[in-house]
């Protein structure tokens with residue numbers, strides 16, 4: 420891969436995440452997230468209301484708190500000098516929640532389920548000085564349906580939007596099976612993630628449907644899953660993993676492998692260990708520790724046991740991410 424642009428800072432706004440905790444601050448000295456409701460929009464009280472409340476000018480409205488919901492959506496803003504780019508890392512499965520959270524965070528004028536995200540982002544971009552449709556970077560080998568084998572027969576998930584549907588919603592779709600840089604080399608989008616560990620075996624019972632005549636096909640490995648990473652100057656690689664069906668260690672190892680000698684600094688996203696046996700959780704944390712990441716930001720499907728285990732063997736490095744909160748990372752000064 421081409422070298423990534425060395426960033427001055429990264430801001431990660433969590434738009435969708437399974438867990439919600441408006442109170443928890445980051446205890447990590449290099450991750451800025453004040454918690455304690457600081458990320459929730461305050462409402463200004465008018466003069467009459469202020470007078471009736473002992474001159475308080477602002478009101479904390481808890482209904483402006485985000486909703487926790489299954490999935491992961493991160494709005495990642497990278498800054499290098501005076502250049503800034505924002506990448507939306509997934510949108511979660513439910514458009515209504517994505518829209519609700521974005522509105523509650525007051526981001527609806529700033530940026531814009533996936534089609535709703537496209538429409539909202541395009542609407543927001545149309546007001547800018549150089550309006551362009553949002554570009555979607557997708558793997559070409561996406562199934563029409565994913566599902567799982569159960570004793571009651573296959574259970575299908577809802578349809579993923581097709582390329583045509585995404586284009587109809589207003590996206591410019593680019594398909595990439597290989598790793599590549601985007602947005603002035605600020606972000607690397609991976610290709611297929613090599614599976615090197617013995618214990619990260621994908622999703623047991625995972626199936627896919629590409630053609631209803633051919634029927635469901637076994638797909639435990641979900642080889643079209645990818646990750647995104649950045650290079651924070653003086654700190655190292657910041658890796659974003661959506662659901663880690665490839666295994667978070669496989670993801671992290673591949674990131675280091677293609678990262679041009681830059682050390683692993685942070686891993687953020689779904690580690691997919693919520694339902695894992697303890698020995699798998701321990702093998703994962705032990706192998707992650709060998710890569711010496713300075714920050715671990717588990718969310719979505721990570722589960723509490725990997726948080727506890729990682730904190731036990733890498734004390735001080737775990738910053739669980741919560742819906743609505745914003746996490747700042749900075750380059751070495």
Ligand SMILES: [Zn+2]
Nearest residue numbers: 662689691720
């Ligand atoms: Zn997952």
